[in-house]
Amino acid sequence: MMGIETEYGISVPGLPNMNPMASSSQIVNAYARQAAQGARARAHWDYDLESPLRDARGFDMSRADADPSQLTDEDTGMANVILTNGARLYVDHAHPEYSSPEVTNPRDAVLWDRAGVVIMARAMELAAAVPQAEPIVLYKNNTDNKGASYGCHENYLMQRATPFADIVRHLTPFFITRQVFTGAGRLGVGQDGRRSAYQISQRADFFEVEVGLETTLKRPIINTRDEPHADPERFRRLHVIVGDANLSDTATYLKMGTTAIVLSMVEAGFLRGRDWSASRSVAEMHAVSHDTTLSHRIALADGRSLTAVQVQQEILDAARDFCGRDGASALDPQTEHVLDEWQRVLDGLASDPATLSRELDWLAKLALMEGYMRRDALPWDAPRLQLIDLQYSDVRPQRGLAARLEDRGLLTRMFTDDEVAAAVLSPPEDTRAYFRGECMRRYPESVAAASWDSLVFDVPGYESLLRVPTLEPTRGTRAHVGALLDSSPDVATLIQRLGADAPR
């Protein structure tokens, strides 16, 4: 179970002093108005953290604390909506953020992440159509090159029983080396980009400590935030903040797929006795990102010195052993594919990285910059190269350079426009996001609020709102509730069929 949350860069060209909160709200509200399609009111985020115990079915209704009238004012609070694809679109830290619905596999993670880009591009258009609105532009990147950074976070559901020390020990070296394929590329070194040199990662320079709870300052390689949005006795949510916002499907796919496999190894205790820890993880993370020749050797605590690609190869070899071990369940085709792609990309990086310029963001962007340098004899500090770095991540299909490369077949895509358009509207079918998204689509007027682990309904005939917890992420799938939803033309029927003796 996984998901990706992305804070988008936001700007009103020519107006650097605009209020980013206000602009971000305009973006979210513009999309929310369209998505609500005339519904009486749109659902609010349910911040109530009190979750009643669930029953065996995963559903147990209770009275919500609020009166329906308290939740119908669409202007209260910061813009924050739930979409029919199960995602959350809201304003966070002065950026519009798209949090994808929960998915079960890396391929779906790519698809619903791409849906987020389409949603942001559409939101830009809708916001611009408001009379007197200044045009807002959104970027799927992680820094302004002037000292500010904003995140693209991955979330993975893990077994609570896994010792956190194991997570730190094994994930830290994995994270500081996976940049070689997850990096989105950045022109500028240092948090404020003071040195005009190209580096692999957008985010690397913003990490200052190894482990910690912070996400906005003194950022840690391993983040200890732990709100599982699920049964906390059984699960933890690993909140990964080191990643770049990727435009490349291959990069997102490998980022999610390889990380999930490494987590499986950690959960199974398979890596006990192995240790790729660096002596100085933060400094090595920066050094790996700064070395586009991929020849930097990381000083490991065990005395060896390996390149990032070599560390990745050793972890991949362990993953092959893990997936092929005696007693392992038959490998699903997608895990097999992730392992093969992981190997193919590491081979390319080891032999001739330029051969991957159609697949990895940092190499695609670098090839573009080198093309300009060759044609126009530009130096690394040329403003036009800095513009290419920025505009690579412009979410508009006609202006974004990654999108232009894709259009020409110079950046590989995993999905058609039609597939992405479907994911803009529809949720994944194999997680609780299905129940959330379908309720938003089928009963938009009756969903008063929602969150990752609950839906709050305003049901005719009930004085109070009714909260339906969705604490179990693997329930609420199409297989689980599809027939129930299909046989419930209205929300009152749904509530009856959920079978609860809800208080009236």
Place this chain on the structure above:
Amino acid sequence: MTVSSVESAPTELDADVDSILDEIDSVLEENAEDFVKSFVQKGGQ
């Protein structure tokens, strides 16, 4: 991966990239220096 290596040995991939530069010229924002300068963000997570 250095600039000099690219200059000395253009590859097929370089030709692909070169072919798109004209198109990209037409979509790049005007006045690169001012545009990049005015892209100022508040920090996030």
